[in-house]
Amino acid sequence: MTAPLTHIARIVASHGRSYMVELPDRSRLNCSARGKKSDFACGDLVQIKPLNAEQAVIEKALPRKTLLYRSDQWRSKIIAANVTQIAIVVAPVPSYLDELIGRALIAAEAEDIEPLIVLNKCDLPQAAAAREALRYYEELGYPLLALSAKADVAPLRERLQGHISVLVGQSGMGKSTLLNALVPEANARVNDISEALDSGKHTTTHATFYHLDDQVEGAALIDSPGLQSFGLAHVKEEQLPGLMPDFRPLQGQCRFHNCRHRQEPSCALKAAVEAGTVPASRLQLLHRLQDELAQMDTY
Numbered sequence: 001m002t003a004p005l006t007h008i009a010r011i012v013a014s015h016g017r018s019y020m021v022e023l024p025d026r027s028r029l030n031c032s033a034r035g036k037k038s039d040f041a042c043g044d045l046v047q048i049k050p051l052n053a054e055q056a057v058i059e060k061a062l063p064r065k066t067l068l069y070r071s072d073q074w075r076s077k078i079i080a081a082n083v084t085q086i087a088i089v090v091a092p093v094p095s096y097l098d099e100l101i102g103r104a105l106i107a108a109e110a111e112d113i114e115p116l117i118v119l120n121k122c123d124l125p126q127a128a129a130a131r132e133a134l135r136y137y138e139e140l141g142y143p144l145l146a147l148s149a150k151a152d153v154a155p156l157r158e159r160l161q162g163h164i165s166v167l168v169g170q171s172g173m174g175k176s177t178l179l180n181a182l183v184p185e186a187n188a189r190v191n192d193i194s195e196a197l198d199s200g201k202h203t204t205t206h207a208t209f210y211h212l213d214d215q216v217e218g219a220a221l222i223d224s225p226g227l228q229s230f231g232l233a234h235v236k237e238e239q240l241p242g243l244m245p246d247f248r249p250l251q252g253q254c255r256f257h258n259c260r261h262r263q264e265p266s267c268a269l270k271a272a273v274e275a276g277t278v279p280a281s282r283l284q285l286l287h288r289l290q291d292e293l294a295q296m297d298t299y
């Protein structure tokens with residue numbers, strides 16, 4: 001008896017427990033996961049066993065480079081696999097939440113994904129002030145790209161080369177405008193895929209993988225409404241300062257090795273804030289994330 005044929009394919013769309021995969025020749029198959037398991041994500045490379053010309057079963061995922069979780073952390077739902085770049089989209093109007101940039105940067109550091117801060121709507125007069133406010137992140141070494149999605153997305157397109165990227169950002173920052181300019185068929189494709197995978201049912205999580213290599217070498221994008229921001233379920237509290245470049249050099253310099261950087265005497269992080277070298281908002285972000293991670297442990 002010959003062994004059943006298996007293939008390696010990429011998950012290019014996920015809707016709940018239904019998946020669409022793409023073979024190296026870019027032909028596509030609908031897939032389900034074996035049994036009750038559904039711990040696969042858009043972007044995963046998977047081993048599949050075809051059942052017929054249109055359908056296959058996912059046997060297992062190959063090792064992942066990176067993994068992003070949705071933002072309601074304790075459910076730990078995975079959304080995107082093998083992402084190599086996170087483009088954090090902000091705009092001067094409506095005003096963005098600085099905390100979301102901080103969170104996204106920490107998530108990127110935790111997964112070893114390259115972050116890129118994209119300041120959109122630079123055609124607006126308020127852009128200069130936003131740019132100034134973002135200087136702190138640039139000084140920490142994070143790249144910033146200023147553009148106007150309405151005028152020209154070419155500067156972002158160039159930065160996608162060789163990456164599987166995701167765009168994250170609050171509502172109103174211009175993510176859809178950017179995505180539609182980068183992938184003109186995106187709207188139509190989402191509807192087609194929803195029909196194929198979902199037969200009209202309402203689903204809460206879906207994600208889609210778009211090739212952009214007809215425009216930029218080796219570029220792809222994953223889009224999902226669950227990726228407005230994402231969770232840090234897999235990070236340990238003690239790791240947090242090491243994921244913040246302004247606090248990283250201060251690790252191990254507090255008097256107590258288990259310092260939580262709050263009321264403890266001789267805390268190096270608090271001293272940096274008091275000296276004005278690190279903004280108080282960065283320590284507040286660290287405290288909030290510590291609290292969230294501690295709360296998750298009790299679930």
Ligand SMILES: Nc1nc2c(ncn2[C@@H]2O[C@H](COP(=O)(O)OP(=O)(O)OP(=O)(O)O)[C@@H](O)[C@H]2O)c(=O)[nH]1
Nearest residue numbers: 120121148149150151170171172173174175176177
């Ligand atoms: N002036 C200006 N407006 C822009 C630009 N890009 C997007 N907008 C506008 O900003 C608003 C929000 O853009 P969207 O692309 O819908 O934003 P989004 O981030 O996808 O937001 P949601 O759809 O709510 O998730 C729209 O009115 C866009 O026309 C830009 O470069 N300049």
Ligand SMILES: [Zn+2]
Nearest residue numbers: 254259261267
């Ligand atoms: Zn401390």
